[in-house]
Amino acid sequence: MMSATTDVVLENTAYNAQLLAAIAELDYVPPALEQQESYLAGLEKEWAQLTDEITFLEEQTKKEKKEHEALRDSTTRRFAAKITGKKEKFEAKASKEEKEYIEALEKEMQHKRQQETLETLIAEAKALRLDLQRKLERYNKTKQDLAALYSKVFDGPTQAYPEDDQLEYKLQQAQNRYNEIQGSLNRESQALHLLDSADSALEMCCSQLQEALGYSQMDMYGGGQVTDMMERSALTAAEGHASQAKIFVQQAMMTSPQVQPMGQITIAHGSFIGDVIFDNIFTDMAFHEKIKASVSNVEDVKSNVIAQYNLTKLRARGIGAELKVAADALTHARSELNAFRRSVFDSLSGNGNVPPLSHNADSASPPGPPPQYHEETSYALGPPPPGPRAASPSAWSNHNPYATTLATGRKTRATTASK
Numbered sequence: 351m352m353s354a355t356t357d358v359v360l361e362n363t364a365y366n367a368q369l370l371a372a373i374a375e376l377d378y379v380p381p382a383l384e385q386q387e388s389y390l391a392g393l394e395k396e397w398a399q400l401t402d403e404i405t406f407l408e409e410q411t412k413k414e415k416k417e418h419e420a421l422r423d424s425t426t427r428r429f430a431a432k433i434t435g436k437k438e439k440f441e442a443k444a445s446k447e448e449k450e451y452i453e454a455l456e457k458e459m460q461h462k463r464q465q466e467t468l469e470t471l472i473a474e475a476k477a478l479r480l481d482l483q484r485k486l487e488r489y490n491k492t493k494q495d496l497a498a499l500y501s502k503v504f505d506g507p508t509q510a511y512p513e514d515d516q517l518e519y520k521l522q523q524a525q526n527r528y529n530e531i532q533g534s535l536n537r538e539s540q541a542l543h544l545l546d547s548a549d550s551a552l553e554m555c556c557s558q559l560q561e562a563l564g565y566s567q568m569d570m571y572g573g574g575q576v577t578d579m580m581e582r583s584a585l586t587a588a589e590g591h592a593s594q595a596k597i598f599v600q601q602a603m604m605t606s607p608q609v610q611p612m613g614q615i616t617i618a619h620g621s622f623i624g625d626v627i628f629d630n631i632f633t634d635m636a637f638h639e640k641i642k643a644s645v646s647n648v649e650d651v652k653s654n655v656i657a658q659y660n661l662t663k664l665r666a667r668g669i670g671a672e673l674k675v676a677a678d679a680l681t682h683a684r685s686e687l688n689a690f691r692r693s694v695f696d697s698l699s700g701n702g703n704v705p706p707l708s709h710n711a712d713s714a715s716p717p718g719p720p721p722q723y724h725e726e727t728s729y730a731l732g733p734p735p736p737g738p739r740a741a742s743p744s745a746w747s748n749h750n751p752y753a754t755t756l757a758t759g760r761k762t763r764a765t766t767a768s769k
Contacts, residue, residue, distance in 0.1 A: 362499055369496040370688060374681065376489040381529045382752035383482040385536035390475040392604050397468045400461055407458040456589070456619070463593040471601065482752065500691065517687040524683040528676040532750060535673055538666040539753035541606035545659040548598035548612065551591045552652040558588035559617075559645045566638040570631060585641070589617045592648070599655065608665065609658050613651045618644045666757055677749045 562584035568577050592615045599612045618640035 366499060369492055372492045376485055378532055378750040378752060379482055379485045379489050381532035382536055383486055385533060386475060386479045386482055389540055389605060390479060393468055393472045393475060397465060397472060400465045404461045407461060411454045411458045460593045463590045464597045467594045467597045513690055517690055521683040521687050524680040528680045531669060531673045531676045535666060535669045535750060535753045537606050538662055538669060539756035541602040541609050542662045542666055543756040544598045544602035545655060545662060548595040549655050549659060551595035551598060552648060552655060555588045555591035555648050558584045559648060563641050563645060566641050570634045570638060585617060592617055606662065609662060612654045615651055616644060616647050673749050
């Protein structure tokens with residue numbers, strides 16, 4: 351029996367090292383997949399709710415459109431109002447009908463844009479989940495192979511080697527702490543990615559508003575209906591980007607409760623009554639001021655998003671520093687267990703005797719909790735303290751490629767608001 355065990359040890363020394371290295375490389379996968387599943391479930395729930403709301407809004411829009419077009423197309427009533435001196439009353443009613451229709455249509459379109467954004471996020475999330483699922487299969491298979499190898503020597507509680515049980519317990523505790531920190535890092539990195547997307551959407555929104563502002567300037571000097579149409583088109587595009595930003599920030603807040611709201615976005619809207627039927631220099635000037643107010647509003651919101659991005663990045667860096675400590679602790683615990691088992695292997699292969707025990711097998715006490723390898727710092731109450739603890743993603747990228755990809759994103763985000 352002893353000779354057979356010795357042969358197993360000698361034959362599998364290199365294989366044992368390969369399995370341990372493969373497991374360490376994929377340790378980040380279980381918590382990453384857990385975070386991705388949670389994130390995807392939230393996206394799909396939000397999509398389903400939007401779908402129900404859109405169905406209801408479509409019916410509301412049809413109703414308001416019918417009432418608005420009936421009054422708008424009533425040429426006889428419009429001229430009669432002018433002749434009888436009831437122009438103001440007709441204008442007020444027409445404006446009310448138009449406003450109700452535009453508000454209903456706008457709400458419907460906002461929801462549809464948000465739904466499109468969610469569909470894109472869901473597709474991306476599913477692709478990443480599939481990649482993580484495949485890696486988890488490899489991870490579990492590798493752990494099973496290692497367990498099968500060790501079961502040939504260490505099967506169940508090893509009363510002859512109480513150190514083995516104690517070291518296994520320490521390894522499990524280190525693994526639990528490592529997974530906990532990975533989960534926190536994954537959530538903050540996901541929020542960072544979403545805030546980066548929100549900032550990009552707001553950048554496009556600002557660009558479209560500036561374009562609308564230019565057309566509005568031309569309109570005040572007799573730009574005509576073509577200018578009005580271009581102005582409306584730019585404002586509609588700005589509204590679309592604002593809707594996207596709203597979805598991104600909402601998802602970031604769901605992912606990380608520490609992310610704060612970006613603030614309300616208000617985009618100026620043109621008026622068929624004011625721009626076409628009763629168009630004049632005064633209505634053009636008033637609307638120009640509304641667009642300027644929208645530009646200022648979106649720039650303020652963009653500053654809020656960038657501030658949240660930077661705070662989230664700081665939290666992620668702080669957690670990344672904790673991850674480095676936890677990863678070292680996990681590696682140390684795994685190395686200790688492996689070293690002890692290797693000592694058993696070496697002893698068996700050397701002289702056929704078991705290594706000396708540090709405790710009598712009959713009096714061995716149950717394994718106690720492992721020593722603390724790092725301070726238990728929680729980031730639930732606020733961002734981590736600044737300083738050398740706040741490591742950049744490059745410092746922990748080898749411990750979590752999933753979070754690193756999310757944190758670095760498409761580009762490096764500016765730390766101050768754009769003009």
